[in-house]
Amino acid sequence: MTIPILAPHPGVWAAAAMIAAIVLCSTAGEVLTAAAMKSVGNLDKIRAHSGIKGAIRAVLTCPLFFAGVGFLALAFFSLLLALNHLNLSLVAPASASLTLVTNAIAGKIFLKENVDRRRWTAAVLVCVGVYLLAH
Amino acid sequence: MAHQKLSAWQYMILGLVAVCAPLADACLSRGMTKLPAIFLDHPATLIVAVFTPWIVLGITLLIGFFASYLTALSWADLTYVLPATAFGNVIVALLSRFWLQETISLERWAGIVLITLGVGFVAQGPSLTVRPVPVVEEGQHL
Numbered sequence: 001m002t003i004p005i006l007a008p009h010p011g012v013w014a015a016a017a018m019i020a021a022i023v024l025c026s027t028a029g030e031v032l033t034a035a036a037m038k039s040v041g042n043l044d045k046i047r048a049h050s051g052i053k054g055a056i057r058a059v060l061t062c063p064l065f066f067a068g069v070g071f072l073a074l075a076f077f078s079l080l081l082a083l084n085h086l087n088l089s090l091v092a093p094a095s096a097s098l099t100l101v102t103n104a105i106a107g108k109i110f111l112k113e114n115v116d117r118r119r120w121t122a123a124v125l126v127c128v129g130v131y132l133l134a135h
Numbered sequence: 136m137a138h139q140k141l142s143a144w145q146y147m148i149l150g151l152v153a154v155c156a157p158l159a160d161a162c163l164s165r166g167m168t169k170l171p172a173i174f175l176d177h178p179a180t181l182i183v184a185v186f187t188p189w190i191v192l193g194i195t196l197l198i199g200f201f202a203s204y205l206t207a208l209s210w211a212d213l214t215y216v217l218p219a220t221a222f223g224n225v226i227v228a229l230l231s232r233f234w235l236q237e238t239i240s241l242e243r244w245a246g247i248v249l250i251t252l253g254v255g256f257v258a259q260g261p262s263l264t265v266r267p268v269p270v271v272e273e274g275q276h277l
Contacts, residue, residue, distance in 0.1 A: 030213060030217075033204075033205065033208060034208045034212075034213035037205055037208035038208070038209070040209060041209065042210045043205065043206045043209040044209070044210065059205060079163070080163065080167055080173075080181055080184060080190075081173060081175070081181065083163060083167040084170065084172060084173045084184075085172070088160060088161070088164035088168075091164075092157075092160050092164075096224070100217055100218065100221070103213060103214065103217055104214050107212065107213045107214040108214070111212070111213060112264070113212045113264045114212075114264040115214050116260070118256055118259075118260045119214050119215070119218070119257055119260065121256050122218040122254070122256040122257035123214070123217075123218055123253070124253075125249045125252050125253030125256065126218045126221040126249070126250050126253035128246075128249050129221075129224075129245075129248070129252075129253060130221065130224055130246065131246070132243060132246030132249065133224055133243050133246035133247065133250070
């Protein structure tokens with residue numbers, strides 16, 4: 001006999017844990033992927049110079065890219081698991097809006113991006129907007 | 136921060152990022168809700184789910200999203216790309232209103248207005264943080 005770790009209709013904490021797993025894995029994956037793409041350079045220019053194969057090679061020879069994809073894959077399976085137990089109307093906006101804020105913080109700290117007042121305002125407006133859209 | 140003007144092609148790439156992600160989410164949701172409950176003590180059932188039709192369509196859309204997302208990240212900041220592409224949520228809500236004839240509550244209209252404002256805010260600003268001394272050249276990795 002197997003004991004299910006998560007009930008079909010999870011409680012608040014289980015739902016929060018599933019959404020937190022998506023948010024944390026997405027943030028790590030997106031920051032690593034963004035760092036990888038910055039180190040690769042402008043893909044449009046690389047494609048114009050070396051063709052589509054050159055652009056694909058430039059991406060696939062970057063180790064950071066695979067670290068990012070690994071975390072994004074974890075986020076994807078966390079999303080599948082969450083969608084199996086929770087409604088899309090809860091999972092998608094909650095994870096999307098929280099990821100916007102965590103990415104703004106991570107972008108400033110790890111990518112040294114200039115997250116000025118305009119970008120903070122945009123992140124907060126979109127975050128609240130996505131939340132409202134789900135209700 | 137220098138102001139980086141985006142071309143029409145680059146706006147099209149941002150549009151693809153915006154549209155593919157919510158459509159993929161909708162397909163994944165439809166696929167996963169049709170499956171029986173999946174538990175963490177049987178993780179292999181998650182792998183089986185990947186080969187069902189709705190999940191395959193969702194993954195195909197996610198591949199389109201990822202290709203355009205990577206392209207966008209190569210010439211714009213992460214903190215620019217994410218809010219700018221949130222407009223996809225508005226597109227899905229408007230499609231549900233005018234195509235599927237669903238009712239949109241006052242709160243949802245408020246959400247649409249806020250997202251549109253947020254996208255407008257970030258889109259008017261610079262897309263890329265330009266540092267005084269370029270540390271990494273094209274083709275090199277961190």
